[in-house]
Amino acid sequence: MKKYKAKANANIALIKYWGKENEELIIPNTSSLSLSLEALYTETKVSFIDSDKDKFYLNDQEQAKDELEKISKYIDLFRDLAKNNKRVLVESYNHVPTAAGLASSASAYAALATALDALFETDLSKKDLSIMARRGSGSASRSIYGGIVEWEKGQDYESSFAKKIDNPGLDMAMIIVLVNKNKKSISSRQAMKTTMATSPLYESYINHSKEDLEAIKEAIKNKDFNKVGEITEHNAMQMHATIISSNPPIIYFEEDSIKAINKVRELRTKGIPAYFTMDAGPNVKILIQKSDADKVMEELLKDYKESDLIYSDIASEDASVEVLEC
Numbered sequence: 001m002k003k004y005k006a007k008a009n010a011n012i013a014l015i016k017y018w019g020k021e022n023e024e025l026i027i028p029n030t031s032s033l034s035l036s037l038e039a040l041y042t043e044t045k046v047s048f049i050d051s052d053k054d055k056f057y058l059n060d061q062e063q064a065k066d067e068l069e070k071i072s073k074y075i076d077l078f079r080d081l082a083k084n085n086k087r088v089l090v091e092s093y094n095h096v097p098t099a100a101g102l103a104s105s106a107s108a109y110a111a112l113a114t115a116l117d118a119l120f121e122t123d124l125s126k127k128d129l130s131i132m133a134r135r136g137s138g139s140a141s142r143s144i145y146g147g148i149v150e151w152e153k154g155q156d157y158e159s160s161f162a163k164k165i166d167n168p169g170l171d172m173a174m175i176i177v178l179v180n181k182n183k184k185s186i187s188s189r190q191a192m193k194t195t196m197a198t199s200p201l202y203e204s205y206i207n208h209s210k211e212d213l214e215a216i217k218e219a220i221k222n223k224d225f226n227k228v229g230e231i232t233e234h235n236a237m238q239m240h241a242t243i244i245s246s247n248p249p250i251i252y253f254e255e256d257s258i259k260a261i262n263k264v265r266e267l268r269t270k271g272i273p274a275y276f277t278m279d280a281g282p283n284v285k286i287l288i289q290k291s292d293a294d295k296v297m298e299e300l301l302k303d304y305k306e307s308d309l310i311y312s313d314i315a316s317e318d319a320s321v322e323v324l325e326c
């Protein structure tokens, strides 16, 4: 029986997606823009099984009922599309250099969508793969591509998908500072809902992120790394201000997040361009120029252990799939 193995990279947003216009279809309130990271990826194998239930293994561990149900519901989208009711064995591996709490739903659903497309022979275009990945997790729509990726908000099922943005030669890389390796306390899915329902700043975030997106695309075109960095920082902090102002407040910052942010500022005072961003968790991601990587690492290693830092180049490859004969 044929088995397919797909690979997709995780991505970090420079302009953040936060909140849904349509929860069921995962249509966002804003467009967003991200970098796909080479060092963090998911590999997922899928095959048909003779069973009345799907099976789901993550990092070789069979997953319990809740996780299985989530995945089965997702596979139903492909079963419907292919008019094929067969059950599936899913074996997924998150490749993260350490047990970092960085396991990403973005790379997971991008890899799963890519693998299922091959298994069910649905023959989807990149655009449709992005749409299907989006149905699993919004940010997964962007992990279909390597490089710089924009997820256009769109207005309905068909028009909300990601596409690659041309990189005119901007020199970029990322370093993740692992502040806390545990699972995040409140999921982004839940936190988005609370923010939308209760934060008085939410509308302002939506409006400003539109401006940020236009400005960052312009800065990318102009190969203006500092501008890209400034917009990235400001956008992330606008998102966090909005999240913090939810009721009850949601705070992803920890003391060590602030420490890492200050370290990034210190790098800048030393003349090294570096900018921070944060997602729905306390880890700090630092945007740097690849050509500065050694210098930045040297500075960071004065305060951090090597195992608390993950360096990543920007992924150049899109999500891909290969056939494994069993």
Ligand code: DP6
Pocket (backbone or CB within 6 Å): 012, 013, 015, 016, 017, 018, 026, 032, 105, 106, 136, 137, 138, 139, 140, 188, 189, 278, 279, 280
């Ligand atoms: C802060 O894509 O994980 O990382 O669509 O509910 O699965 P769901 O949310 P998810 O949210 C990502 C939020 C973010 C910003 C971003 O990646 O754009």
